[in-house]
Amino acid sequence: MSFRIDIISLLPTLIESPFNASILKRAQQKDLVEINIHDLREYGQGKHKQVDDYAFGGGAGMVMLAQPIFECIEKLKKERVYDAIVYTTPDGARFNQKMANKLSLLNNVIILCGHYKGIDQRVRESLITHEISIGDYVLSGGEIAAAVISDAIVRLIPGVLNDGSSALTDSFQDDLLAPPIYTRPANFKGMKVPEILLSGDSKRIDEWRNEQAIEITRSRRPDLFS
Numbered sequence: 593m594s595f596r597i598d599i600i601s602l603l604p605t606l607i608e609s610p611f612n613a614s615i616l617k618r619a620q621q622k623d624l625v626e627i628n629i630h631d632l633r634e635y636g637q638g639k640h641k642q643v644d645d646y647a648f649g650g651g652a653g654m655v656m657l658a659q660p661i662f663e664c665i666e667k668l669k670k671e672r673v674y675d676a677i678v679y680t681t682p683d684g685a686r687f688n689q690k691m692a693n694k695l696s697l698l699n700n701v702i703i704l705c706g707h708y709k710g711i712d713q714r715v716r717e718s719l720i721t722h723e724i725s726i727g728d729y730v731l732s733g734g735e736i737a738a739a740v741i742s743d744a745i746v747r748l749i750p751g752v753l754n755d756g757s758s759a760l761t762d763s764f765q766d767d768l769l770a771p772p773i774y775t776r777p778a779n780f781k782g783m784k785v786p787e788i789l790l791s792g793d794s795k796r797i798d799e800w801r802n803e804q805a806i807e808i809t810r811s812r813r814p815d816l817f818s
């Protein structure tokens with residue numbers, strides 16, 4: 593069964609390019625994933641296709657209206673059952689590899705990109721199943737976060753990476769950072785590749801890589817050991 597992601601955004605052009613290159617592009621060409629980008633503006637009402645308004649109670653910044661979001665999501669839901677409706681927002685749960693792994697096991701996912709001051713709270717309470725932030729900093733919109741989340745999910749779908757095992761050996765996949773890697777030449781400007789990697793002894797190489805991964809994790813990200 594193929595994976596489908598529907599991304600709902602006020603700035604659809606902002607998210608197109610990451611999906612039209614490299615691994616994400618090839619995944620779509622191989623029909624392993626279908627990515628659809630929806631322009632929320634098309635669901636706005638009136639001459640100006642209104643999608644936002646002032647916040648009740650005052651305060652700076654516009655709030656995304658419930659009506660266009662409801663209409664867009666209701667239309668999608670008529671066509672298929674969605675396993676997750678994600679909203680990208682800096683006050684969401686912090687995205688990590690575990691969440692990417694879980695989401696990659698689903699089939700139909702909507703990602704609603706937040707904008708301006710955010711969306712009407714009633715959308716969050718009645719439609720959204722997952723609220724996700726990609727880190728402790730503020731982006732001008734949820735589009736780049738949606739691209740990050742989609743990339744992390746899609747590369748885990750079986751068949752997307754050429755070497756099926758490589759997604760499992762990534763940093764974070766076993767709560768360890770990745771060990772150093774080298775390619776030719778074995779001696780570059782006097783800087784030599786560790787001898788062990790040239791030995792052909794795959795058991796000792798695996799042990800070395802594991803020791804390196806543990807040491808790098810200990811020095812850079814001791815929090816991953818807890």
Ligand code: 6GU
Pocket residue numbers: 679680681682706724725726727728729730731732733734737738
């Ligand atoms: Cl998901 N959205 C925005 N606007 N800023 C963020 C974020 C999301 N994650 C981290 N910063």
